Amino acid sequence: MTRQVPISLTVNGERVEAQVLPRLNLADFLREHIELTGTHVGCEHGVCGACTVRIDGEIVRSCLVLAVQTHGASVQTIEGLSDSGEIADLQAAFRDRNALQCGFCTPGMLMAAQDLLISQPEPDRDRIREHLSGNYCRCTGYQAIVDAVETTARARIGRRP
Amino acid sequence: MAKAANPEGPSVLDRPNSYIGKLVPRPNLERLMQGRGLYVSDIDLPRMAHVVFLRSPYAHAKILNIDAEAARRAPGVIAVVTGEQLAAVITPWVGVLSHLKGLKSAPQRAIATDLVCWQGEAVAAIVATSRAAAEDAAEIVAVEYRELEPVTDMRTALDAETPVIHPALGDNLAFERRLDAGAVDSAFALADEVAEAEFVFGRHTGVTLEPRAVVADWNTAEARLTIYQGTQAPHMVQNIAALHLGLRESQVRVVCKDVGGSFGIKVHIYADEMAVYALSKLLRRPVKFVADRVESFNTDIHARDHRCKGRIAVMRDGTITAFEIDDLTGIGPYSMYPRTSAIEANQVVNLVGGPYVTKNYRARARVVFQNKNVMCQYRGVGHPIACSVTEGLVDLAAAKIGMDPVEIRRRNLVPDDGYPCASPSGLRFELLSHHASLDKLMKMMNYDALRAEQAALRGKNIHRGIGIASFIEITNPSAAFYGVGGARISSQDGVAVRLDASGSVICQTSISEQGQGSESLTAQIVGSVLGVSMERVRVILGDTDNTPYGGGTWASRGAGIGGEAALQAAKVLRRNILDVAAAILQSSSAELDIVGNAIVNAGDGATRIELSELARIVYFRPDTLPPGVQPELMATRHFVPREYPFAFTNGVQASWLEVDTDTGFVRLLRHWVVEDCGTIINPQLVDEQIRGGVVQGLGAALFEKCIYDERGQLTNANMADYLVPMSGEMPDIDVAHVVSPTAETELGAKGAGEAGTAAAAAAVANAVNDALRPFGVMISEIPLTPQVILTAMGRI
Numbered sequence: 001m002t003r004q005v006p007i008s009l010t011v012n013g014e015r016v017e018a019q020v021l022p023r024l025n026l027a028d029f030l031r032e033h034i035e036l037t038g039t040h041v042g043c044e045h046g047v048c049g050a051c052t053v054r055i056d057g058e059i060v061r062s063c064l065v066l067a068v069q070t071h072g073a074s075v076q077t078i079e080g081l082s083d084s085g086e087i088a089d090l091q092a093a094f095r096d097r098n099a100l101q102c103g104f105c106t107p108g109m110l111m112a113a114q115d116l117l118i119s120q121p122e123p124d125r126d127r128i129r130e131h132l133s134g135n136y137c138r139c140t141g142y143q144a145i146v147d148a149v150e151t152t153a154r155a156r157i158g159r160r161p
Numbered sequence: 162m163a164k165a166a167n168p169e170g171p172s173v174l175d176r177p178n179s180y181i182g183k184l185v186p187r188p189n190l191e192r193l194m195q196g197r198g199l200y201v202s203d204i205d206l207p208r209m210a211h212v213v214f215l216r217s218p219y220a221h222a223k224i225l226n227i228d229a230e231a232a233r234r235a236p237g238v239i240a241v242v243t244g245e246q247l248a249a250v251i252t253p254w255v256g257v258l259s260h261l262k263g264l265k266s267a268p269q270r271a272i273a274t275d276l277v278c279w280q281g282e283a284v285a286a287i288v289a290t291s292r293a294a295a296e297d298a299a300e301i302v303a304v305e306y307r308e309l310e311p312v313t314d315m316r317t318a319l320d321a322e323t324p325v326i327h328p329a330l331g332d333n334l335a336f337e338r339r340l341d342a343g344a345v346d347s348a349f350a351l352a353d354e355v356a357e358a359e360f361v362f363g364r365h366t367g368v369t370l371e372p373r374a375v376v377a378d379w380n381t382a383e384a385r386l387t388i389y390q391g392t393q394a395p396h397m398v399q400n401i402a403a404l405h406l407g408l409r410e411s412q413v414r415v416v417c418k419d420v421g422g423s424f425g426i427k428v429h430i431y432a433d434e435m436a437v438y439a440l441s442k443l444l445r446r447p448v449k450f451v452a453d454r455v456e457s458f459n460t461d462i463h464a465r466d467h468r469c470k471g472r473i474a475v476m477r478d479g480t481i482t483a484f485e486i487d488d489l490t491g492i493g494p495y496s497m498y499p500r501t502s503a504i505e506a507n508q509v510v511n512l513v514g515g516p517y518v519t520k521n522y523r524a525r526a527r528v529v530f531q532n533k534n535v536m537c538q539y540r541g542v543g544h545p546i547a548c549s550v551t552e553g554l555v556d557l558a559a560a561k562i563g564m565d566p567v568e569i570r571r572r573n574l575v576p577d578d579g580y581p582c583a584s585p586s587g588l589r590f591e592l593l594s595h596h597a598s599l600d601k602l603m604k605m606m607n608y609d610a611l612r613a614e615q616a617a618l619r620g621k622n623i624h625r626g627i628g629i630a631s632f633i634e635i636t637n638p639s640a641a642f643y644g645v646g647g648a649r650i651s652s653q654d655g656v657a658v659r660l661d662a663s664g665s666v667i668c669q670t671s672i673s674e675q676g677q678g679s680e681s682l683t684a685q686i687v688g689s690v691l692g693v694s695m696e697r698v699r700v701i702l703g704d705t706d707n708t709p710y711g712g713g714t715w716a717s718r719g720a721g722i723g724g725e726a727a728l729q730a731a732k733v734l735r736r737n738i739l740d741v742a743a744a745i746l747q748s749s750s751a752e753l754d755i756v757g758n759a760i761v762n763a764g765d766g767a768t769r770i771e772l773s774e775l776a777r778i779v780y781f782r783p784d785t786l787p788p789g790v791q792p793e794l795m796a797t798r799h800f801v802p803r804e805y806p807f808a809f810t811n812g813v814q815a816s817w818l819e820v821d822t823d824t825g826f827v828r829l830l831r832h833w834v835v836e837d838c839g840t841i842i843n844p845q846l847v848d849e850q851i852r853g854g855v856v857q858g859l860g861a862a863l864f865e866k867c868i869y870d871e872r873g874q875l876t877n878a879n880m881a882d883y884l885v886p887m888s889g890e891m892p893d894i895d896v897a898h899v900v901s902p903t904a905e906t907e908l909g910a911k912g913a914g915e916a917g918t919a920a921a922a923a924a925v926a927n928a929v930n931d932a933l934r935p936f937g938v939m940i941s942e943i944p945l946t947p948q949v950i951l952t953a954m955g956r957i
Contacts, residue, residue: 023293037203038196040421042370043454047880050370078196091194095186098845101676101853103193104370104421110194125893133889136880138370138422139676141856141917142888144849 007071011036012080020067026060027051029067030077038078038107042136049135052108053077059115078107087114089155093148101139109135113149123153172907177756180685180695184845187681188695198419201374201391202451209376209447210239212440213295214433215285215302216459217277220311220532220873221326224275227285228303237294240444241302242286244272251439252405256496258646261503264336264528266496267327271436277306278326278494279534280874281459283433286440288448311532311873315468315491318529326494326530335496336503336528338510342585343521348483352474356557360550361942363866364466367539368885371421372452373461375434377441386413388438391420393428393673394713399705400649401430401499402438417703420675424857425539426461427675428715429497433460458878463867464505464539466491467546471513473554474521479564479572483521484514486550490536491529497537499648503528505536508543508635511586513551515633516595516811517573522585532873540857542716544634544919552630552923553941556930566629566927567608570599574631588633593811594899595631598835601897602629602813606833611817619935625830626932628816630923633809636838636912637721637903641806653801654718655709656726658687658734660794662780664758664773665697668730671711672723673703677914678846679719683727685842686908690731691738692755693772709797717912720842721808725906726800733796741792742775800906808903808911812836814855816924820932822954825947827863827929829892836916839902840909847913848896854917855894860886862922866944 004019011034018033027044030036030053039062042050046064053062054076081087087110093099100106109132116123116131123131128149129142137145192198229241253268272283285302289295310324317323318333325332349355376389386408392398395415403410420427433450441448452460467490474483488509492502506526514522559569574595575582583589602608608627615625643650657669668687672679684698691698701707711726712718739750742760746753746769754763760770778785779792786792802808817831834851841847864884868877877883902909922943929945930938933954940953951957 021293031203035205036196037200038198040196040200040371041202042372042421043880045454045879045881048370078194082195082197091191094194095190098187098678098849100190100193101678101849102370102420102422103190103198103676104200104419106194107196126889129888129891133887136368136370136885136887138368138424138857138885139853140849141852141854141894142886142891143852143893146888 005068007068009070009072010074012076012083022066022068024067026062026065026067026070030062036077036079040104040107042104049112050105050108052111052135054111059111078110081114090114090152093152097144097148097151099140099144099148105135105137109137109145117153117156121153121157125150176689178692179689181689182841183843185681185685185695185843187678188684189680193419200371200419200421201376201389202371204376204389206376206378206447209449210288210290210444211292211295212286212288212437212448212450213292213299214283215287215299215304217280217282217284219277219306219308220280220313221309222277222306223309224273224277224284225305225307229285232287232298232302235298235301237290238298239288239290242288242440242443244270244274244284247272247436247439248274250406250443251435254405254498256498256501258501258643258648260646261336261501261507264496264501264503265330266335267330269432269495269498271432271439279532281456281534283436286436288440288444313531313533313869313871313873315466315489315529315531318491318531326532333530334527335492335530336506338507338526340510340522340524340586345483345485345521345523348521349474352482353477354475354558354561355472356554356561357472358553358557358939358941360469360471360553362465362467362546363944364463365861365865365867366458366461366463367424367426369422369424369426372454372457373427373431374451375437376447376449377438378447379441379445381445384412386438386442388413388415390415390417390434391423391427392417393423393675393715394650395673395703395705396671396710396713397650398430405435406438406442415705417673423675425715429462429500429537431460454880455878458867458883459534459875462497462537462539463534464536465546465861466536467509469509469546469550471550471554473558475558475562477562479562479569481517481519481555481558481573483519484551484554485523486513488526491531491533493533493535494530495535497535499650500538500643502535502537504538505543509546511588512543512547512633515584515588516575516631518575520585533869534875540854541915541918544632544915545858545861545922548630548632548920549923549926552927556927567599567603570629570631574599588809589805590809591805591903592901593633593809594837594901595811597899598811598813598837599631601899602815602833602835605835605895605897606815623819624822624932625817625819626928626930628924628926628928628931629813630920630927631813632920633811634717634916634919635807636717636810637802637808638716638718639802639806642716651710651712653799654711654723654726655797655799656723656730657709657795657797658730660734660738660772660776662776664771664776665699666691666693667699667701668727669701669708670723670727671709671713672719673714675714677714677719677850678843679714679723681846682720682724682842686724686727687731690728691735693758697758709799717914720910721906721912722800722802724842724910725908726798728908729798729800730796733798734794737793737796738775741779741790742770744787744790745775745778746770802905804905808905810836810838810911810916812916814920814924816928818925818928818932820929820950825950827945829859829890832892832894834894834896834917835899836896836913837899837901838913838916839900839911841898841900842910850913851896851917852894854915855921856886856891858918858921859891859925862925862943862945864944
């Protein structure tokens with residue numbers, strides 16, 4: 001049996017020390033070891049985007065990253081982005097536009113949308129649709145999500161000094 | 162449409178501060194948006210074990226031997242259980258219903274014992290302390306098979322030389338239905354033109370983003386099984402689990418928390434789920450199963466694998482005089498349990514030609530067994546097949562006589578003043594609005610301008626097409642769907658409402674939530690009727706211990722049936738509250754009303770007493786009430802449709818798209834839907850149901866197909882190779898409504914969950930053919946992949 005490896009990282013600003021098997025992926029580490037179940041596992045092969053999290057500011061599919069690769073890194077999950085208030089306006093736009101139904105894709109979708117809004121504050125609808133194409137949603141048909149992201153982008157621009 | 166006056170006061174539809182018809186955000190979305198929901202895969206119980214199923218790599222094989230000794234000794238393994246061992250705990254089942262005459266199927270087991278009938282059927286369960294440990298051990302279970310000839314092609318499934326999958330059944334025919342109405346032969350003989358085609362539909366599946374998952378927890382001291390499962394029908398699961406485990410229903414509790422997509426995938430009971438219930442009982446501990454994505458593709462029900470030959474008779478003036486179809490579908494090796502796999506073909510027979518006047522209709526549908534994954538009811542059940550065949554034939558007929566596709570529909574759709582009426586297959590329509598819907602669609606899409614644009618672009622070698630598809634949708638099913646066939650699947654729903662001690666309302670409903678907004682519509686109705694603000698209404702659903710008995714949420718029934726039960730229960734509670742208020746205020750209930758969480762004078766609206774104060778008196782100072790007053794601040798009502806077996810809805814969709822004739826790629830430019838689901842409780846919820854449904858239909862039209870090889874191997878059982886719609890390739894979808902409430906309920910709501918899926922693929926197929934008309938090409942196969950299009954055009 002392969003030996004466990006010690007890792008040390010921060011998750012949502014909190015320091016985490018753990019012993020993990022080298023084969024453990026980050027999604028399972030987050031869900032099962034530190035019980036942050038907002039990161040969802042939809043396909044386990046990097047296609048659906050439900051497990052999207054941030055590592056050192058970049059969004060990744062946590063099912064394609066090994067937990068050991070996050071040693072020394074800063075990981076942010078949907079719980080962290082929610083508690084910090086960073087995406088409160090985006091979440092409000094999702095709620096007002098009913099941009100989620102079952103909600104399973106939503107944490108990953110919010111992660112990807114926020115990533116777009118950080119890198120490109122004024123995306124048009126085609127750009128939003130393109131950026132979110134790596135996040136599958138089977139319920140909404142996407143239009144409400146695109147609307148909510150567009151609304152948030154406009155509101156943020158309006159709030160700029 | 163005017164509603165019957167409510168003798169007890171203003172209708173809930175026009176009360177002050179009514180939430181009906183209002184755009185109200187769904188309650189409790191924060192939980193899901195913050196990642197703080199509770200899906201089955203999030204559940205962790207003390208002593209919980211994890212099960213992984215070893216599945217057959219063959220489509221059809223004898224199991225000769227299973228050697229699990231090494232696996233049983235592997236680290237973390239608690240048990241390796243075979244089909245024989247599990248059979249001691251759980252009985253087999255047969256997926257038939259008595260009203261589908263002649264439907265047959267073979268006994269199916271939770272885990273195969275000696276014969277495997279599709280690639281993916283479970284042959285052993287490996288239970289361990291973690292899923293990873295169970296997966297490791299599964300790799301060292303040695304199963305010896307003798308591969309048998311697989312039956313894969315539905316077209317040859319009934320041939321004499323094809324092996325019979327279940328010899329005891331005699332042949333591979335599961336079900337056959339014939340219908341002959343009117344004078345079909347003479348209509349075809351007298352027709353000016355006849356058009357025909359064979360329509361081919363790819364087998365596809367629901368791809369719920371959360372895979373199927375179940376946690377079963379047998380408490381041997383209580384002799385009670387708690388099942389945590391993302392199901393659409395908790396009471397059905399309770400009944401079936403109890404029946405096959407030899408328990409009373411009261412020994413089974415089904416709890417359904419958040420559900421990550423369902424679409425009909427999670428309205429069935431799967432063999433592996435049965436196995437999990439049984440394993441928990443056998444091992445006396447909680448057992449968790451979460452399907453991985455490969456298992457999802459290989460075991461979640463598939464749907465729509467049909468080949469349907471269709472013919473249409475038409476006169477030169479555009480009058481359609483007959484439809485005829487011959488439908489063939491392959492459902493896998495077993496009819497699913499308990500809803501059966503004959504329903505989709507049966508629906509196709511029922512629905513073809515449904516929007517149109519002609520009474521001449523002949524149909525045959527055959528349902529055959531094959532060694533592929535099971536097929537069963539998925540969103541829209543039969544509607545996309547029937548709609549694509551009907552609307553494809555109507556377009557063919559229009560082309561034959563040189564008539565505009567809109568014009569031929571105008572001349573043949575049942576007139577809006579022609580109701581009530583019945584279809585040739587016996588479907589009864591209370592009130593539909595095909596013409597009003599078509600008129601509205603024409604305005605929305607600016608049809609004439611679009612035709613002009615199309616013509617202009619053709620000159621530039623840009624090939625765009627317009628596709629129109631009218632449809633009908635079955636909603637609010639009565640007992641006619643399943644109950645009459647002997648299935649213990651309830652068609653009624655119940656709602657209990659009570660005023661709690663702080664003046665808030667708790668509402669328990671038997672409909673379930675998978676994101677459609679069941680919770681929201683219940684709270685909107687209850688809040689409106691009671692005069693209580695929505696944030697004071699708490700809705701409890703998805704728990705057989707804590708809700709009234711009922712059907713759940715499927716077949717577009719939640720709003721129409723569960724909503725009416727909520728309305729009626731709230732009316733009783735309202736009356737009871739007013740009676741108490743009258744006693745407290747020394748007034749009469751007729752002089753009082755409830756508005757804004759307070760009892761007010763019906764006349765001048767002046768506040769008399771807050772509901773919270775009324776509740777305080779009732780619960781803590783009943784001694785101050787007049788003698789003989791016994792308040793009942795809880796009320797329960799149930800509802801089931803009785804006059805009409807189904808509340809039909811209708812609508813029409815249009816697609817505007819561009820075909821790249823060099824690459825075969827289709828670009829969707831715009832999509833329109835006009836739909837009539839009667840009373841709209843929450844326009845945003847309805848519109849998003851429509852849009853989501855349309856996109857699932859667009860996936861079927863362009864991308865989605867389970868590709869099997871000739872050995873019955875599913876070759877694209879992963880999300881990278883099985884294509885579903887992504888945001889980048891989906892169009893914006895405009896939705897509008899015509900409102901024809903059903904008079905069967907006070908609420909007047911019909912269903913809206915499947916209308917989008919019903920006609921989206923038909924509209925796209927008609928639009929692609931419209932775009933390719935200059936090339937003399939007609940395609941009647943979906944998905945319309947580049948390969949299909951280029952092949953039809955003779956370019957590859």
